[in-house]
Amino acid sequence: MSRLVKPYGDTQDDGKVQLSFTLPVEWSEAADEAARQLASKMGLRDVQVVDGRRIASGFSFFVLYGTTPQGVDVDQIAGSAVQAHAMTMEEIDAFVAERIGRKIRVAGACIGTDAHTVGIDAILNMKGYKGDYGLERYHMFEAFNLGSQVAIEQLVRFTKEHAMDALLASQVVTQKGSDVKNFTALSELLEAEGLRDRVVLICGGPRVTNRLAGELGYDAGFGRGTLPSEVAAFVALTLAERIRTAAR
C-alpha cells in the first residue's frame, strides 16, 4: 500500500505551505522579490510574498505562501514512530514510591578540571531545563550537586560515604580527549573500590552519546537537550529492575 500525502490548504493535495523568515537586507520591492525567489529555489511553486517589511535597518521580515510539488508516502513511515514512554515527574515519583519504597540518592558532578556545570545543573537544579523540573524538585529523589571541578577520588569517596544509588558525571570540555579519560578513570576507580555494581552510572555532556557510554562501561549516556525527567526515569527504571532481579 502506498498513500502519497501533500499539505492540505483548503483542497485535497493543493500542497499549500506557509513560511516566514528574515533577510539581512533593507526592505524594498526588490527585497520582496528576493524572498520570493529564495522560496522558489527551495522548490515551492506559485510563491506569494503576502507580507514583507522592514524590521530594522538592514533587516526585512517576510511571510510567504506557496505550493509544494512534493508528497510523502505515510504508509512507509508509520513503523518508525515507536518511542519510549516518557514519564512525568509525578509519575516517576509515584513509580519510585511504589517500586523502590525510599528516596533514590543521586550525586552529580563535573569531574576533573571541567568547570562547566550547565549540563549537571540543568538536570539536578530545582529549576530544571525547558520547563522540566530538575531532580532536586522530585519528592523521591535526594539529589546532591557536587558542582564543578570535582576530583574523581572525591566523587568516589562521596559515593561510598553517602551510599549513592546513582552517579551523574558530566563533561563539557572535550579538549584532547579529556572527557573520555575522566569518564574512564571514574568507572575504573568505582570498579576498584567494589562500588561499580552498586550504582547506576551515567555520563552526560553535549558530546556524549549513549553508544560512547556503553563503550566506557556506563549504564547510559545523555547528550545535548536531555530533560531531567529522562534521566530520572532511566535511573528509577534501572534501579527497580535491579531490585527485581536481585529478589529472584
Add this chain to the structure above:
Amino acid sequence: MELKIDRTRVDRCRKLAAAIADPVESFIAAHSTVSVERAVLRLLGVDGVTPEDVPLPNAVVDSISERELGCGAAMHFARALAETGLEPLALARALTEGSVTLGQFATTPAAAARGALRPYVDAALARITAQREERAARLAQLPQLPPPLLYVIVASGNIYEDRTAAVAAAEAGAQVIAVIRSTGQSLLDFVPFGPTTEGFGGTYATQANFAIMRAALDEVSERLGRYVMLTNYASGLCMPEIAVMAAFERLDMLLNDSMYGILFRDINMKRTFVDQHFSRMLNAYSGIIINTGEDNYLTTADAVDQAPAVLASQFINEEFAHRAGLPDRQIGLGDAYEIDPDREDGFLYQVAQAQLAREIFPDAPLKYMPPTKHMTGDVFKGHLIDAMFNLTSVMTGQSIHLCGILTEAIHTPFLGDRALSLENARYIMSTARHFGDEVVLRPGGKIEQRAQAVLSECEALLERVATMGLMKAIEAASFADVSRTPDGGRGFEGVFARASDYYNPFEETLKPATVSP
C-alpha cells in the same frame, strides 16, 4: 482600576520583613567576602589578568592569607601603595609577579595607608558619579517612551552578534536590552576578562562586553532620539564585582535578588546576603535600577500556589534594598505571567497579582516577566499568550516589561522573533493604553478575592519566616520548596568575619544614610 486590600495587612507585612532582615543585617555588618574585597580592588582601578588568565583582583585577594584578610584587602593594599608609590594597577601587577609582597609593609601606619588610598577612592566615586550624571543628561535629552519599558534579551554568545541584534531590537521599539549571560557564569568565582565571542546559551558578562554594548546603544539612542537602557546580571558569586563594572560602564539596570542565588543556584546564603548588600549599595550610588527574580518561584512550581511566596519575596527584597540605600524608584521588584493557560480564569489571577504588586509598591518600577513555562513550540498559541501578558502589563501599570517571544522553548530568539514580539507589545499597549484607568474592579469579585487571599497567605508565610529566622526558614524549605543550609552551597569558603580593624574605604560614602531616598 483599584483593588480593595487591607492596608493594615500590608503594614504588618512590611514590619515582618523588617523583623526578618534585622538579624541578617547584623550578620552582614560583621562579615565580608572575597568578592566584596575584589570589588573594592576593582573600584581602586585593579583590572586585567595575569599571564595565566587569573583576574588581577582574584590574584591579589588570594595572595592575602585568610587570617590577614580580616582587616580587609584595602588596608594591605593601601600600605603597599603608601610605601611603593606605585599606582594601583602597577602595584597589583607587581604583587602577582612577586616583586612586591603585601606582608613586607605590615608596620606601615594605618593613617598613612588611608591617605595613600584616598585619591583612588575619590577617583572611583567621581567616575561613578560622572556616569550617573551622564545617564541623567542623556535621559533628559533623549526621553524614553512611557512605561511599560519594552525589554528584550540578546543571547548569541558572541558580543558582536549581540550588538547587531541589540541595535535591531532598539529600532524595532526595544527600550531596554539585556545581554543574557553564559549559563554557569553565576557559579564562577571570578569575572572573565575582555571581549568574548563564545558562550553557552548566552554571552559572558565582562567589563569589555559591557562597554561594547553601551557604545552601540548610545549610538542608536541618539539616532532614535530616545535613550535605550542596558542591563545585565549581578546574581551569582560575583555580585559586588559586577556592580562595580556596571557602575563604570553605565548599565542602567542589574538583576540583583537577595535570595535567588541561594535557592536556585545553591550559592551559600551567608555569601549571598553579604554580597547582595554591598552590590546594592553600589547600585544605589550608581543610580542603577535593580531587578529582582521572583519569576523563578513561578517557573519552578505551580504559579497559582506560589503567588504568596512571590509577594513575600517582594517584601523581603524591598526591605534588603532599602537597607542598602536603594530608593523605591530603583527597586524593580519581579513577578511573572506563568499561570497555566488551560486554567479557567487564569487571566483574572494574573491581573489580581500584578495589580496587587502595583498597589503595594506604588513607586517601584515593577519588572514583569513573560510566560516561559507554558510555551511549547506552538508559536501561534505562544504569540497569543504573550498578547494576554502584554494586556495585563499595560492595564496594571507595570514598569519594566520583558517581552515574551513566540519561539520561547525552541531557540534563543532570532532577530525576526524579537521584532514580532516587540510588534505584539507595541500594538497591545497602544490599543489598550488607558484601559486600566477605565475599569472598576467589582467589589468582592474574583479578582479582589484572589488578591486578598494572596496577601493574607503572604502575611502568614512572612510570620513563619520571621519566627524561625530567615536562614533557618530557608533551611526548612520555606521558599520554593528548596532547603539550603547556612554553611552549605557554593562560595561559603569566601565568607569571613571582619576583624575589629576591618577597613573598606567605600562603605563610608556608600552607607545608606548618605543616599537620599
